[in-house]
Amino acid sequence: MDLILFLSLSLCWCMAAARSLWTDKPWIIVSSAEIEDGETVEVTCTLPIDYRGGDCRLFRDNSPVPFRLKTATGYLCVFYLTSQELLGRQPVGSQIFLKCDYHIQQYTSVSSDVKGVTVWGSSPSPGLSVSRRFVSPDDSVEVTCSPPLNFVHSCHFYRDEIHIADGSCRRNLTGKQLSIWEKSTILLPVNMTCTYHPYEHRYVRSEPSNHNLLFVVDASRASSSVDCKVSVEDDQLAAFGRSSWTNVGADGPTVTVQVTNSVLMPNETCSNIQ
Known part of the structure; x- marks a missing residue:
């Protein structure tokens, strides 16, 4: 096989493999799956690229509207939420499901996986x-x-x-x-x-x-x-x-x-x- 042709095919294969491995899907990490009413949870949205200037968007349950925005300054967007901020209109004792994505200009990434956080109440x-x-x-x-x-x-x-x-x-x-x-x-x-x-x-x-x-x-x-x-x-x-x-x-x-x-x-x- 011609050397130039071989190198071209190898380069194409590597680029295709890289595209198949790369994803624009962010990860979501919560510091604890359970908190008591009155405590705070740390939620991290991990971006696959250095996404400075765009918005990290945090969603609650199935709402299409983000309830928290944060301008990205690197690969991580960290949100600190009190139990009441996390619950919104839900009563104490609820489990809240969170997901995140990132948005810049006309581009919006796919959503992260969903993570649940339970806010325990006491009587x-x-x-x-x-x-x-x-x-x-x-x-x-x-x-x-x-x-x-x-x-x-x-x-x-x-x-x-x-x-x-x-x-x-x-x-x-x-x-x-x-x-x-x-x-x-x-x-x-x-x-x-x-x-x-x-x-x-x-x-x-x-x-x-x-x-x-x-x-x-x-x-x-x-x-x-x-x-x-x-x-x-x-x-x-x-x-x-x-x-x-x-x-x-x-x-x-x-x-x-x-x-x-x-x-x-x-x-x-x-x-x-x-």
Whole structure:
């Protein structure tokens, strides 16, 4: 093949390959996919070329009209949006979808991909109450989350910040549910809280409820009868009512729990363990 022809064909192929790889589509990057109401999110529109003098345009949801413009000074256009600027007329608890493009004179690029940002809202704390303070693994305790609203979509229950149940705001939870993912032990302190979601299709959750201290007592873990002493803070002592509680295992061993007041958080000691 003639050398000049070969070089010409090679140059054409390289130019075609470059055109197939280059795109005028910008990228959109958000600093966080979720923010709380009152926070700010950083949105970056990344341009494929040095586009100084043109406008970066930021769009919200399906609107054909940009709600933010920024003159490009390089390859990046950075927007800082408060939660209220992001939401516009949408209520707190909404998910907002963003995209961007760039425009100069008569030319407008294709739009970027779409990125979603959720603006979480919060509601006042509910109250949490429990029907009993000691429960064996197979028994259940009634837990009630009481929101300060007439109706809520769902309630969520937590053990030491671990989500263990949701749905109805009043439900029965077994000792096994309360101790899930915990190492088996004779006496397990469980610190419970709850939250609620007031709306089905909005991202709004309440502040956490008050804490409620329970104990899962598993007599099957004892090879002989044992006595356990539990110390709780003074302000928790009244909630326990009786100062002692006994659980009988299937094979005869018993676990007797005695509650005393202390400045320490839940601290259990058991004697006669074999």
